[in-house]
Amino acid sequence: MRGSSLLSSFLPVIAVTGLAAVLAGCGPADSSQPEPDKVRPVLARPVAFEPRIGERSLVGIIQARVESDLGFRVQGKVARRLVNVGDVVHQGDALATLDEVDLGLQVEQAEAERGAALAAREQAEAEFRRAERLSKDGWATASTLDTRRAALEEAKGRLARAERALDLARNASSYAVLRADAEGVVTSTAVEPGQVVQPGFAAIRLARTAEKEAVVAVPETFVERARASKAVVTLWSDPNAHYAATLRELSPAADPATRTYLAKFTMPTAGADVQLGMTATVTLTEPNAGRVVRLPFTALVDQGKGPFVWTVDPAGKLAAKQVTVAAYEAKDVLVTSGLADGDRVVLIGAQKLDAGVAVRAVDRFSF
Secondary structure, three states: OHHHHHHHHHHHHHHHHHHHHHHHHOOOOOOOOOOHHHOEEEEEEEOOOEEOOOEEEEEEEEEEOOEEEEOOOOOEEEEEEOOOOOOEEOOOOEEEEEOOHHHHHHHHHHHHHHHHHHHHHHHHHHHHHHHHHHHHHOOOOHHHHHHHHHHHHHHHHHHHHHHHHHHHHHHHHHOOEEEOOOOEEEEEEOOOOOOEEOOOOOOEEEEEOOOEEEEEEEEHHHHHHHHHOEEEEEEOOOOOOEEEEEEEEEOOOOOOOOOEEEEEEEEOOOOOOOOOOOEEEEEEEOOOOOEEEEEEHHHOEEOOOOEEEEEEOOOOOEEEEEOEEEEEOOOEEEEEEOOOOOOEEEOOOHHHOOOOOOEEEEOOOOO
């Protein structure tokens, strides 16, 4: 009995001690050590500066800088076509001719009108001289002299008009022969003998070979670099030959289908071995490329005060670092300053972080 009473006297003490221990376990944890289940893993890797790739190769084709459609300047029936596609022609060479019968008749008509105008002027001059002599002797009035003078001026005007008409007729007759206006190669023909053509109809297309250029499609992320880069053209048919090139034209608008900009690089040293239509590679070398850090787009954050990235120290503490972006490429962001070699940068999910979040850097996610 005495032992049971002693045990009953200690039961309240044991109960109070146990309750205190339970309450102590439910108290607030140390705020300096985050709970393991609340630490967010982030994909972060150390970065390092590397030389920026200063070259970019683009595939294009060789074209003539000037390619024009040549046509007759007068209406007529095609008598002969003297060239075919691929023929090399020189300046002044005949390409096609028209039937010259009607044009010859027009020249003869203009010559006859000029002869009549010339005879009329000579007669008017004789009558004016006669009236002038009679007026000096007092046998003709002043009004008669004025009439003869006006007739002479009118005859001179008719003769001048007839001479201009004859020149036009002769020019029209010369236009019956379509000639090359420069050295080049025929790339297209659109007329055949017997065909009646109107003035200005594109009869033959001529590509001038005096100056050639390489035409390429430039991605929109490379447009500004293409303006300042040095260009060298190589041919697929002869990779050992290199041709210096200069950007002559860059389209102001992107192609709606490919989202690229058409660029034309002129090749002043290209010779006869560089033929039209050849496939070429245009290598663009950017001067003073420098060193950059390549990061994915998901690592960059911009909240209106400039771009920055999150870095993680070994203790899992986040730090925001402002960076300078040199360029945005197809998949990467090129950073030139703001980071140091070895900084562990958060690569994915940077937009959902803030300085108070506890993180744990991992090199890869495992699922």
